[in-house]
Amino acid sequence: KQEVTQIPAALSVPEGENLVLNCSFTDSAIYNLQWFRQDPGKGLTSLLLIQSSQREQTSGRLNASLDKSSGRSTLYIAASQPGDSATYLCAVRNQGGKLIFGQGTELSVKP
């Protein structure tokens, strides 16, 4: 059974810092891996999707990496801003289509 874990559960950093969020999964037979952002009271916004054959994806200040063999992904956020404050969720998709989520990392960027 696929299990997804995110560390840390919460993170507070001053504005401008670079930071890394971690995600690990137990079954390496994944279809793809996605990073989502969730703002309080809102739905999920997809940030980056990494296909199983890829090693990383980049979008602006965000970079996500994938190491299937070790069951790990990281989300790197460069030059963090207060507007980056949100909960970040990692999810893996197995062949069946459903997403299996981690518990999320709650990020707070202080001005």
Place this chain on the structure above:
Amino acid sequence: GAGVSQSPRYKVAKRGQDVALRCDPISGHVSLFWYQQALGQGPEFLTYFQNEAQLDKSGLPSDRFFAERPEGSVSTLKIQRTQQEDSAVYLCASSLDRGRSTDTQYFGPGTRLTVL
């Protein structure tokens, strides 16, 4: 363009009441998913439709939960005889499902259900 919409956004129910939650997916999206998100947790899969066919309902927590998508578009999640442990945000997502690993799921804003 319109995204995934859900209604109602908030629902308060007394224990034992039946509730119905609606999801309007993005037009043309083949796949539709329901997830349940408890406070402080990640979403957990409930059920999955491809057009009108319910292909996976392994995540439904009990037989009090029932979902349908009769015409392959709008979906309704029904919870009978609600219990306090049903309190959560219910998220709906849809995807084109072209069978490609780049297919992404687009999420609605969710319905926050509170059972008193």
